[in-house]
Amino acid sequence: MATLKAAIIPVTPLEQNSCVIWKESSHIAVVTDPGGDLPRIENFLEKQELTLTKVFITHGHLDHAGGAYELAKKYNIDIEGPHIADDFLVKSLEEQGKRFGLESAKNFEPNRWLDEGDQIVIDGEKLDVYHCPGHTPGHVIFHHPESKLAIVGDVLFQGSIGRTDLPGGNTQHLLDAIKDKLWPLGNDVTFVPGHGPISTFGQERLTNPYVADQVLK
Numbered sequence: 206m207a208t209l210k211a212a213i214i215p216v217t218p219l220e221q222n223s224c225v226i227w228k229e230s231s232h233i234a235v236v237t238d239p240g241g242d243l244p245r246i247e248n249f250l251e252k253q254e255l256t257l258t259k260v261f262i263t264h265g266h267l268d269h270a271g272g273a274y275e276l277a278k279k280y281n282i283d284i285e286g287p288h289i290a291d292d293f294l295v296k297s298l299e300e301q302g303k304r305f306g307l308e309s310a311k312n313f314e315p316n317r318w319l320d321e322g323d324q325i326v327i328d329g330e331k332l333d334v335y336h337c338p339g340h341t342p343g344h345v346i347f348h349h350p351e352s353k354l355a356i357v358g359d360v361l362f363q364g365s366i367g368r369t370d371l372p373g374g375n376t377q378h379l380l381d382a383i384k385d386k387l388w389p390l391g392n393d394v395t396f397v398p399g400h401g402p403i404s405t406f407g408q409e410r411l412t413n414p415y416v417a418d419q420v421l422k
């Protein structure tokens with residue numbers, strides 16, 4: 206098992222952290238949450254001489270999923286994720302786009318819905334999928350144990366948590382997911398949140414005003 210390389214590419218006016226993840230030995234890559242600004246992602250792939258093989262989606266919000274259809278079509282690759290409970294969101298991306306001025310967003314049906322216990326694969330490297338509802342009902346996160354790396358979308362941020370006041374949101378579900386699914390992955394896991402700087406689960410358990418151990422107990 207090898208460790209994977211990852212680079213954050215902020216996209217859309219919401220500065221959403223799209224992620225390119227690849228295996229150094231083969232230059233086989235995937236992209237998570239290509240919400241928009243696809244030329245930025247494509248330029249990075251070209252410069253690093255990476256071969257894009259899949260698109261993975263954490264949840265159905267515009268800034269995360271708006272560019273998935275176009276990117277997958279251009280490279281003739283599959284879209285995997287989110288969980289089917291976000292069906293109503295990936296089918297309303299065009300409507301979300303019109304409302305928020307991201308006219309390029311396209312609805313899609315993923316080639317594979319993801320669920321708790323599934324694995325996604327980057328050139329033989331397996332990432333574990335966890336269903337973490339609360340921000341949206343179909344939110345999933347990805348974890349690669351060998352790299353101590355997690356892609357958590359809008360579940361958890363450095364110093365904050367995902368909002369739960371949007372359609373399908375549920376604060377208790379979100380807190381449960383963070384405590385029961387993220388924390389057990391280990392304090393030394395570095396996570397890429399959907400927005401803002403990276404952090405570790407251990408750091409958030411110490412200092413996050415919403416979910417630190419001393420707050421949740």
Ligand SMILES: [Zn+2]
Nearest residue numbers: 264266340359
């Ligand atoms: Zn979101």
Ligand SMILES: [Zn+2]
Nearest residue numbers: 221268359399
């Ligand atoms: Zn977001």
